[in-house]
Amino acid sequence: MALCWISVTPSNPHHNSIIIQNLSTTPSSPPPHKRKPAQITTSVSTFASSSNPFTESERYPVVMSKRLVNFSIVGAVLSRFLIFSKALASQLLELQQYTDPKEGFTIFIPSSWIKVEKAGATVLFEDTNKKSNNVGVVVNPTRISSLGEYGTPQFVADKLIQAERRKESTKEAEVIAFSERSGHGGLQVYEFEYKVDSTRGGLKRVFSAAFVASKKLYLLNIAHSDGLDDPLDMERRMFLEQILHSFDAVPAT
Incomplete structure (x- = not known):
């Protein structure tokens, strides 16, 4: 207006x-x-x-x-x-905690999004109004003990973008930001932000996080539409960043 x-x-x-x-x-x-x-x-x-x-x-x-x-x-x-x-x-963007004790991670997810099954994903939640908006976690075994052994945040960000560009549906992919934070018990966590333009879902903003714990590689992907007809506003961005920062390992019992 x-x-x-x-x-x-x-x-x-x-x-x-x-x-x-x-x-x-x-x-x-x-x-x-x-x-x-x-x-x-x-x-x-x-x-x-x-x-x-x-x-x-x-x-x-x-x-x-x-x-x-x-x-x-x-x-x-x-x-x-x-x-x-x-x-x-605030009602539509309410968050709730999701914990997977078997795989050993925890994360906040939108309370209105639904859990769906998808090959290759440990867990995936989708927006009921727009399925291209989703939060997914993949857990795979690894030989390294920390991300630092694999490379710097910039190195890992480059690997993520290369993987995106190899997809047939990807038209363009660009890194926006990368950083490092500490998780539970000083756990090394890398965070990334990049945008992808593809034939599947159009222009998307992706927030990603990764860490290694108990010889497992944990990778979080938060995808949200960011096209001209539905740009990512500041309030929704802050909401997605809350999800990003909540991704952590479950303390060992």
Whole structure:
């Protein structure tokens, strides 16, 4: 919704006062048909100069009051709409914790998304309204004990992009950011953000995380549409980042 602010500037008050002054300095005995306009002009001049203590913008109290009332109504409506939108968004973007004790990982997932079966995925959750929006985790055995043995975050990010580009459906793939954080017990966790344009689902934003624990490689992929018709807004981005940062190993019992 676009709001247009219209500013109305009153005419030059000095020019008006000169005109009023000229009209008020009429001969003392004008013809009868000119007396009435002269008296009216004098009363207006007196009101403008002495009886009205307001500023120039306040010499139009009726117009200004109507305009203020209109703006206050619009502001109240917008305020209610924004409050309602945030409340609705918070309900739709509610998170709940998902833990897989067998594979040994935990993560937050959207409460409204459903769990589906897919070959190659340890677990996968899909948006009920748009299946291309999903959160998936893959767990595979590995010989290394930490990601540091495999390479730096940038090195792993390059490997991820190369894997994406090898897919037949991929038209373009680009790394946006990569970083490292500590998980439970100082666990080394790499995080990545990249975008992919493919013939399957169009332009997508992907948030990914990886760590190694107990000789297993854990890989998280969060895919979300980011096309011109459905761009990723800031609130949804923060929501997806919460999921990304929640990915961690389950403490050993």
